[in-house]
Amino acid sequence: QVQLQESGPGLVKSSETLSLTCTISGASINGYYWTWIRQPPGKGLEWIGYFYYAGTTNYNPSLKGRLAISADTSKNQFSLILTSVTPADTAVYYCARGRYFEWFQSDYWGQGMLVTVSS
């Protein structure tokens, strides 16, 4: 059974760097796109970006310049790094496994992790 679990600090100070890890169990990184999505409290979903197992990435243009997504195949994990955070980056962060066509298609998600950016 495939399971994804987000981990990292739940509280980050403004201007600092947010680092999250998604640990994958029951599946290999190979063959899929590993995606981060976030949801500010009481608001809608925002696509952050993905790391493809072959090494390519694709980021939300609104976050480009602050964002990096990478993977560690030896640990079966992928990570998100977001620099220079502000309170607007406060959200539940989800990791997900999926594929991309004209749409994003996922089959497994993590439970989500709330990250609060304090001012």
Place this chain on the structure above:
Amino acid sequence: SSELTQDPAVSVALGQTVRITCQGDSLRSNYASWFQQKTGQAPVLVIYGKDKRPSGIPDRFSGSSSGNTASLTITGAQAEDEADYYCNSRDSSGNHFVFGTGTQVTVL
């Protein structure tokens, strides 16, 4: 702001049919996927592509597309269908992806 626009909220009587729409220029050349999100839970994929359902999704969920609009239809809505629904597709550049603004569905 999202490039895919949805009505904020719709309601449907138990057992009746509801259509949720998603509008955006990118939908003229791209299909969408649809996610259901219940309170406090991670989203679940319910429809993708032209009109395909993942395993385990009831056949009362269906998808369609016309012009700049993608639609999700629930035929014979059940109490457990009460949730937020989000569409997803490529953005206007075609290089990235975006979620719709979301629709809250209430089953009366």
